[in-house]
Amino acid sequence: MNRFFTCHPVQHSFQLFSIEHLVTLAIIVVIGTFSFLCRKQLRRKRFMFVLLSLVLIVSEVAYQAWEIGCHQWSAKTSLPLQLSDIVVLLAAVMLITKSRILFYFVYFAGISSSVQAMITPDLGGYAYDQFRYIQFYVSHGGVVLACCMLIAICRYQPTFRSLWMSVLFVNLYGAFIYVMNRLIGANYLYMMKKPEHASLLDVLGPHPWYLVCIEGIMILSFLVLYLPFWMHKKIKGSKSKVNFVEGE
Template sequence: MQTFFQYHSEQDPFRLFSIEHIITIAIIFVFCLFLFFLRRKLEKQGIRRVLRFFLLFLLLVFDVSHHIWLASENAWTLKDDLPLHLSDLAVLLAIVMLLTKSLGLFQFLFFAGLGSSIQAILTPDLGRFSFPHFQYVEFFISHGGVVLTCLFMVLAYQYRPTLRSLWMTVLIVNIYGVCVFFLNKWLGANYLYIMNKPKNASLLDFLGPWPWYLLSVEVIMIISFFLLYSPFWLKKKLEGS
């Protein structure tokens, strides 16, 4: 148990696309499929309410536990542990969305939250925390929970992203990025990986040196948002014809 929570872990470091990582991705994917196949059941208000509060509880407990764990290990710092990475902020916004059922918040989270969480799941910056360390478990439950939450709102409440909300999200993320840049300068931090690339392998490794990879990230972000929107666009086209 001590090894499970030990901050200075003696486990092997996280390896991208290791067997454990692939199995974890597969489990999240299976839960998404399970939610999709149960979409008719989600029309019942009782089941919908239970699942909504279960997701809310799951995200809240693991997010709070993560910060308590860091504080108990004397490892929490302003420089590294504020929820300012887009995928970390998405966890907090997903909790608020589940509480309020806000359509406006969904419109933002569907693109920024879903896109950043999928990227985090595929190329996590976990360093020395490999399975079954608490940090590993918390990371994938939190980010996988955001993916499930967005899918849940689509299936249970028939919330839909729009083309307008896509471009509004692009604008908001860029304004947010500028604010985080100045906060990084003040704290000597690297939130959003604006100042330099993460130490572990990530998509940014293929996008050139700083600051040029920031332009590439902008293009990739817009493309990924359109990919997320494409099933709804295609559905509209098919219904129109």
């Protein structure tokens, strides 16, 4: 138990794209796929929305409690202000309220940031059999699964307009975080400097130019996330035209 809740991981205990890492990602993909394959059955089990919402909230509360218990809580690093953290709380509210506005934002900003976080996690070395690792993937994976549930069960779909509204809101949030960083001397969203560990930002140039690259990558990732729905609309529209012509 002490090892599970350890505050000081063994150095280099987490290995990027190790078997444990890949299995974790595979489990999230399988559960997401399950929500689509079993969507008819899940429509009769609406408590699943409340359950996943509680999991997300408990996950964030447990993390804050763990940080405090480890005597390493700091306003500079522990507040849920990273984009992939704030969407955890927004996803919990989204599941309860079924808000389409929140869905649009969480779908684009939440999935893109959570997927990136899960593929290249900032875990500080915590391994798969430790609390921080489990909490990290439960919260970020839960955001992706929350969107999958609303798409599969409630048939929500993002719109092209909501894509650009999400871009706007992310930039407004970034402006707010920049002010917060200056006020408390933090580095949320890595707006002030790159993270100390190796990351994707290392290949995007020096500060502040990598922020411009991040903006481009964000827009591109949003477009990729919208692509399946755009293709679905095109195919559906083509079928409707064919049926209309055949019916004449």
